[in-house]
Structures are given as structure tokens and as C-alpha cells.
Amino acid sequence: MIQEQHQARTVGGTPQAVGHASLRRTNLSLVLRHLREHGSTSRSDIAEATGLHRATVSNLMVELLDRRLVQEVGVDHAGAVGRPRRAVALHGAHIGALGLELNVDYIAVHGVDLGGNVLVDRRLGFDAAGSGPSRSLRELGLTAREAIEEMTRAGADPAGIGVAVPGLVDVDHGVVAFAPNLDWHDVPLAARLSSALGPLRVPVTVDNDANLAALAEYTSGVAAGTADMVYLTGEVGVGGGIIVDGRLLRGADGFSGEVGHLPVDPSGGRCGCGRFGCWETKVGLAALVRMATPGRAYGPGSGPVPDPEERVAEIARDLAAGDRQTLVAVAEAGRWLGLGGSILVNLFNPRVIVVGGYFATLADWMLPFAQAELERLVVAGPAARCRFVASDHGFGAASRGAANVVINQIVNDPTAIMRPTPQPSGT
Numbered sequence: 093m094i095q096e097q098h099q100a101r102t103v104g105g106t107p108q109a110v111g112h113a114s115l116r117r118t119n120l121s122l123v124l125r126h127l128r129e130h131g132s133t134s135r136s137d138i139a140e141a142t143g144l145h146r147a148t149v150s151n152l153m154v155e156l157l158d159r160r161l162v163q164e165v166g167v168d169h170a171g172a173v174g175r176p177r178r179a180v181a182l183h184g185a186h187i188g189a190l191g192l193e194l195n196v197d198y199i200a201v202h203g204v205d206l207g208g209n210v211l212v213d214r215r216l217g218f219d220a221a222g223s224g225p226s227r228s229l230r231e232l233g234l235t236a237r238e239a240i241e242e243m244t245r246a247g248a249d250p251a252g253i254g255v256a257v258p259g260l261v262d263v264d265h266g267v268v269a270f271a272p273n274l275d276w277h278d279v280p281l282a283a284r285l286s287s288a289l290g291p292l293r294v295p296v297t298v299d300n301d302a303n304l305a306a307l308a309e310y311t312s313g314v315a316a317g318t319a320d321m322v323y324l325t326g327e328v329g330v331g332g333g334i335i336v337d338g339r340l341l342r343g344a345d346g347f348s349g350e351v352g353h354l355p356v357d358p359s360g361g362r363c364g365c366g367r368f369g370c371w372e373t374k375v376g377l378a379a380l381v382r383m384a385t386p387g388r389a390y391g392p393g394s395g396p397v398p399d400p401e402e403r404v405a406e407i408a409r410d411l412a413a414g415d416r417q418t419l420v421a422v423a424e425a426g427r428w429l430g431l432g433g434s435i436l437v438n439l440f441n442p443r444v445i446v447v448g449g450y451f452a453t454l455a456d457w458m459l460p461f462a463q464a465e466l467e468r469l470v471v472a473g474p475a476a477r478c479r480f481v482a483s484d485h486g487f488g489a490a491s492r493g494a495a496n497v498v499i500n501q502i503v504n505d506p507t508a509i510m511r512p513t514p515q516p517s518g519t
């Protein structure tokens with residue numbers, strides 16, 4: 093019962109009507125955001141906090157109640173003098189947001205409702221790199237369907253699906269322009285996933301995995317709210333989500349953040365992108381596995397693809413047991429992490445570099461080497477005051493970020509949530 097995903101820009105007719113619709117959408121969003129941030133409160137408190145007239149707030153509230161985005165929650169006594177006031181709160185238990193991540197060796201799913209309750213959260217080992225776009229999208233479609241059914245059974249209809257992929261994404265058209273480690277070129281992921289979902293008709297958006305994970309970190313991670321931060325995915329590929337002055341840096345075509353392909357060693361090995369000596373050939377999970385446990389390296393014919401967490405758990409066990417080859421490999425990867433990090437600090441001067449994926453799992457072993465190398469190489473030296481910090485979002489960070497984006501779309505434009513259809517009477 094959701095959506096007209098695209099905004100009402102073309103509706104309305106006269107410029108005045110369009111202006112009025114847009115103002116109303118902005119005000120609805122303002123009220124919803126206030127409720128999201130402050131919990132249950134009264135209409136007059138909302139009016140005071142937002143600067144809107146009391147009558148305007150009451151009027152907006154009628155529409156938000158009608159769309160079942162808010163609910164009356166009894167009486168607000170907080171600090172009240174005189175008669176108690178009726179309070180309202182975000183409702184949203186029936187509105188869902190589904191985040192998916194398709195990565196080289198897994199699919200992650202994260203489904204939440206508008207109230208922030210997690211309804212689905214899991215990861216499945218899947219050899220996307222070896223499966224090609226068609227099989228991968230079929231699998232992604234099946235996973236999405238299952239998640240939608242689970243969410244619907246829990247009472248929340250997904251209002252949108254966000255998909256994270258490790259590559260260059262044309263966000264406006266939902267097309268994966270190039271994903272080096274999947275070997276995908278110009279795959280219209282949003283359109284194909286939508287058609288795989290058939291009559292479910294949930295709008296699909298697509299974005300780069302590191303960008304989405306960075307947004308999740310900025311919203312609710314270990315360094316949440318840090319205006320200047322870099323997030324690094326520690327997967328087979330390494331991507332960066334760069335937040336500058338509180339905003340995600342996208343660049344002219346949306347292709348920024350491809351830090352895994354910084355050429356750090358001209359005489360180095362071949363990268364998934366076809367070039368040589370890219371940063372991810374030094375610090376990507378495949379590079380570490382190759383150095384630490386060559387017998388279990390990634391590659392064709394290496395059998396069923398284990399979940400990255402299993403691979404990293406093996407490495408952690410070897411480290412704890414003092415295995416020399418593994419200790420040397422992890423220290424080496426840590427130093428390369430610091431070297432690449434120093435380039436990012438020289439460019440963006442972030443306060444923190446949040447590391448996800450396997451970098452976070454092996455943080456105790458890797459980050460001391462990375463931090464020392466960073467401080468040695470950054471031109472500002474200790475004055476740059478940048479720390480590596482391990483994310484606690486795990487390998488599913490990007491799927492969480494993808495769900496977040498859907499939630500933000502709803503909060504930014506509550507009119508995209510359709511009013512429930514009235515029950516037919518007498519037919």
C-alpha cells in the first residue's frame with residue numbers, strides 16, 4: 093500500500109500549486125523528522141520547536157495520521173502546567189525499508205520498520221563473482237522476495253528497497269556502470285530487480301556499498317556525527333565512503349571513493365579492475381588470504397565460497413595461535429592500510445577513518461601497524477589527528493545503510509506513502 097516513489101514535481105499544474113505542494117511536503121517532513129529525533133511529544137511543542145504555526149502543525153498532523161505515519165499516544169505530562177496535552181509519536185510499524193547488499197562472496201539483508209525495529213538481518217554466502225549478473229540478480233530477487241514476505245508477516249510493508257553493490261553506480265538510473273570484482277559492466281540492476289519482483293512493485297534504488305556503509309556510520313556508528321570521516325570497506329574489494337563537512341562526497345558523476353584502485357605499487361599484482369598495483373591488491377581480503385593462507389585463496393575452482401566471516405575467523409584463530417606466516421601477512425596488510433590511509437588524510441583531512449568488514453574483525457592486529465604508518469607518512473604528521481577506528485556494524489554495514497536511505501526518503505517526502513485504501517462498504 094505504499095508509494096508513488098517519484099516526487100510530485102510534475103503534478104499540480106500551476107507554479108503556485110507546485111510551490112504549495114512542495115512547501116507542504118517540506119513541512120510534513122519537518123514534523124516527521126522532529127518526531128523521529130525526539131520521540132512522542134505534543135503538537136504545541138512541535139510548533140515551538142519547528143517554528144510552524146500551531147494551526148499548521150494540527151493541519152499537517154491530520155495528514156500524517158491519515159497516512160498512518162504518526163499515532164496518538166495518550167497524554168503528554170512532561171513539564172506541563174494546566175491541562176494535559178495529547179501527544180503524538182511516530183507510528184510506522186507498518187512501513188518497512190529493505191536494504192540488500194550484493195558483494196563478491198555474499199548477499200546481506202537488513203529490513204527495518206520506520207520505528208527502527210529490525211525485522212530481518214542476515215547474510216548468505218553466495219559466489220556473485222563467479223555467477224554473472226543474471227544468476228546473481230535471480231538470487232538477489234529470491235532473497236528480496238523472502239525478506240519482503242517476512243516483513244509483511246511482521247506487519248510492515250516495504251516502502252522501498254535499497255541495494256548496495258561494490259562498484260561504480262549511476263544512482264539516478266539504478267545502473268551498475270562497472271563493478272571490477274564482479275566483472276559487471278552497465279547492468280541495469282534497479283530495473284531488473286524490479287521486474288524480478290513482478291507485482292510486488294516496491295521501488296528499487298542502487299548505490300555504492302562504501303557510500304551506503306559510510307552513511308550508516310555517520311548515522312549510527314562508532315563515530316556517528318563526525319563531520320569529516322572516511323569509511324573503508326574491508327572486503328575482497330576496498331571502497332571508500334568519504335564524508336566531508338557532514339555530506340557524502342560523490343563527485344561529478346557519482347564515482348568518487350574508488351580508493352581501492354589508488355595505484356600504490358606500479359610493480360604490483362594485477363587488480364580486478366585490470367590495472368596493476370591498486371591498493372586493494374595489498375589490503376583487500378583476497379590479498380590477505382593469499383598471503384596468510386595461500387592454500388585457501390580466492391579463485392576459480394576453489395570450491396563452494398565460504399562466507400567472508402568464516403575466512404576471517406580462520407585467520408584470527410591462526411593469529412591467536414601465533415602462526416608466523418599469518419602474523420607477518422596481517423602486519424604487512426596493516427602497513428599498506430596505513431599507507432593508503434595517509435593519502436586519504438592528505439587529501440581530505442578526516443578526523444577518523446572508520447574501517448569495516450575484515451579490517452574491523454582483525455583490528456587489534458592490524459590497526460597498530462596502520463596507525464603507525466599513517467602517522468609516519470601524513471604530511472601534517474600528528475597535527476592531522478586522525479585515528480583508525482573499527483566499525484561495529486560488521487559485514488552487513490552496507491545493507492543497513494541501504495535500508496537507512498529508504499527511511500530517509502520516506503522522512504524527506506512523507507507524501508510518497510499512500511493513504512490506506514478505505515474499506516469498501518456494501519460491495
Ligand SMILES: [Zn+2]
Nearest residue numbers: 353363365370
Ligand atoms: Zn584496481
